[in-house]
Each structure stands twice: as structure tokens, then as C-alpha cells.
Amino acid sequence: MLIKTLKTEKLETYVYDTRAEMGKAAAKEAARAINEILKEKEFANVIFAAAPSQNEMLASLLNENIDFSRVNAFHMDEYVGLGIEDGASFARYLSDHIFSLAGFASVNLIPAKNDIETACEKYTELLEKFRPDVVCMGIGENGHIAFNDPPVADFNDPKVIKEVQLDEICRMQQVHDGCFPSIDKVPKYALTLTIPTLMSAKYLICTVPAITKANAVEAMLFGKYGEICPATALRTHSGAKMFLDRDSASKVI
Numbered sequence: 001m002l003i004k005t006l007k008t009e010k011l012e013t014y015v016y017d018t019r020a021e022m023g024k025a026a027a028k029e030a031a032r033a034i035n036e037i038l039k040e041k042e043f044a045n046v047i048f049a050a051a052p053s054q055n056e057m058l059a060s061l062l063n064e065n066i067d068f069s070r071v072n073a074f075h076m077d078e079y080v081g082l083g084i085e086d087g088a089s090f091a092r093y094l095s096d097h098i099f100s101l102a103g104f105a106s107v108n109l110i111p112a113k114n115d116i117e118t119a120c121e122k123y124t125e126l127l128e129k130f131r132p133d134v135v136c137m138g139i140g141e142n143g144h145i146a147f148n149d150p151p152v153a154d155f156n157d158p159k160v161i162k163e164v165q166l167d168e169i170c171r172m173q174q175v176h177d178g179c180f181p182s183i184d185k186v187p188k189y190a191l192t193l194t195i196p197t198l199m200s201a202k203y204l205i206c207t208v209p210a211i212t213k214a215n216a217v218e219a220m221l222f223g224k225y226g227e228i229c230p231a232t233a234l235r236t237h238s239g240a241k242m243f244l245d246r247d248s249a250s251k252v253i
Contacts, residue, residue: 003246004253009235013242015249019209023056026207030057030136031064031178031202033239037133038070043105045130047074047193047201048098049146050090052177053138056176057207057243058097061136068102072130076137076198077147078112079187080163088179112191116163119191124160127193132201139208141176142169143216143229147192153230157194164192176212195233204240206231211247218251 001021006013016022037044048054075094082089091109099107108126111119139145144153149167171186180186198204208217220231234240246253 004247004249006030006221006252010238011221011240011242013221013244013249013252014253015244015246017246019245019247020056022209022243022245023207024060026057026136026205027060027064029241029243030061030203030205030235031066033194033205034066034071036207037202038067043070043072043130044133045072045074046134046136047076047132047198048094049076049135049137050093050097051138052179053209053213054136054207055097056209057205058070062098062101066102068104071102071104072106072108073099073104074108074127074130075110076135076192077192078110080112080116080189080191081187084109085111102115110161110191116191120161120163123191127160127197132197133203134203134205135198136205136207137198138206139213139216139220139231140170141173141212143214143219143231144170145195145230145233147190147196148195148230148251150228150230153195153227153235155195155227159194160195160197162189163189165189175213195230197205199233199237202239204218204234204237206234206240206242208242209245211250213248214232214251217248221252 001017002017084091152164219229
């Protein structure tokens with residue numbers, strides 16, 4: 001059940017009673033956005049986030065009426081040194097949750113196990129050719145979007161993708177999410193699409209469940225705008241919509 005709607009500048013936020021309802025609503029909006037793009041051109045280019053916060057949305061998206069054969073799928077971020085064969089990689093998560101389950105026109109993973117400079121060059125070329133249309137994303141406990149943590153976030157970043165050092169809050173989130181047993185096992189570096197790359201898409205669908213995100217949601221919606229909370233960038237995007245459950249919205253309802 002939808003229990004509240006909010007509007008912060010241009011960002012529309014929808015709060016649902018349960019995590020399952022939130023995921024279904026986010027998936028319906030993502031499907032609507034993808035199908036709007038497919039009315040305009042032959043293929044839609046969609047960037048996906050990899051995190052447990054996306055579980056319900058991705059599962060529901062597979063049940064939506066989308067011609068995945070006309071969708072090019074892209075990867076939002078990846079740990080340096082990990083690839084699809086590594087269980088904790090984002091490539092593996094996305095493969096398990098959607099990439100191997102839908103017949104995409106193409107699946108384009110970030111090659112973070114290879115030479116990093118070359119990987120960034122190649123992925124930049126790819127996204128300049130296939131410019132993003134839809135981004136399915138979340139936000140971090142520190143307000144990050146993708147792996148743009150506050151110390152490295154740049155709303156005017158000239159790069160499409162870059163290597164970053166992950167801050168401690170971000171790395172601890174991976175432990176909280178059950179992705180790693182302890183912080184010393186979490187990689188310290190990652191490749192991430194930059195904020196301008198994410199913001200360049202026509203539609204942003206942001207799915208944010210769980211009590212661990214309540215502080216970040218409050219800062220995003222009502223805190224100071226800027227890189228101190230990278231997710232505040234969504235407040236300026238007319239095609240951005242955020243979906244919360246009662247727990248993640250507990251400080252704003």
C-alpha cells in the first residue's frame with residue numbers, strides 16, 4: 001500500500017508499507033520508463049545497480065511486459081580485482097538476479113579485473129556510443145550513488161567512469177548487507193560510473209529499502225545539497241523517482 005508521497009525540488013518519492021510493495025512499484029516505473037524509450041528508438045540503454053536493496057525490484061522487473069531483446073544492459077560499478085567468476089562481485093550479482101534471466105540485446109560488464117586504465121577507456125567509449133536512457137539505482141548508507149562516496153563525489157566530474165577508493169562507511173555497508181564477512185575482506189578500490197554519467201539518463205528509478213538507509217534518505221531529501229550527500233543530486237533531475245519502504249522512510253514520514 002502506498003502510504004505517502006513527497007516531492008523535494010524535482011524528485012518524486014513514494015513510500016510503501018512493505019519492501020515487497022516498494023519493489024513492485026519501482027519495477028513498474030522502471031518498465032514504464034524503458035517502454036517509453038522503446039517508443040522513441042529501437043534500443044534502450046539501461047544501467048543497473050548491484051545490491052540487496054535491488055532484490056525485490058529486479059525480481060518484479062522480470063515479470064513486467066518489456067521486450068528485453070531491445071535493451072542493452074550496463075553495469076554501474078565493480079570492485080577492482082573482481083569479475084563475474086567471483087561470488088562477491090557485482091557482475092555475479094547482476095548475472096544471477098537479471099542478466100542471465102532476461103534475453104537482453106547485450107550485457108556489458110565493467111572489466112575491473114583487467115588493466116584499469118584500459119577498462120575505463122573501453123567502458124567510456126561504450127557509454128558514449130550507447131548513451132544511458134534509464135538508471136535503476138539505490139543509495140548508500142553514506143548517501144553515495146554508485147561508488148561515488150562523499151570524499152570522491154563530483155557533481156561536475158569530467159569522467160564517465162573512474163577508479164575510486166571506498167570510504168569506511170561504504171565498506172561497512174557491504175558487511176551489513178551480508179556481502180562480506182568482515183570489513184577487512186571488502187576491497188578498498190572500485191570502478192564506478194560518475195555522477196554526471198548517471199544523471200545524463202532521461203529516467204532515474206531509485207529503490208531504497210531498510211532501516212539502515214533511514215539517515216541517508218533524510219539527508220538526501222532534506223539535508224544540504226552537495227557532494228557531502230551525493231544522492232542529493234537526484235533532487236535536480238526531473239525524471240527521478242524514488243521508492244522507499246516504511247523502514248527507510250521512517251525519518252521523513
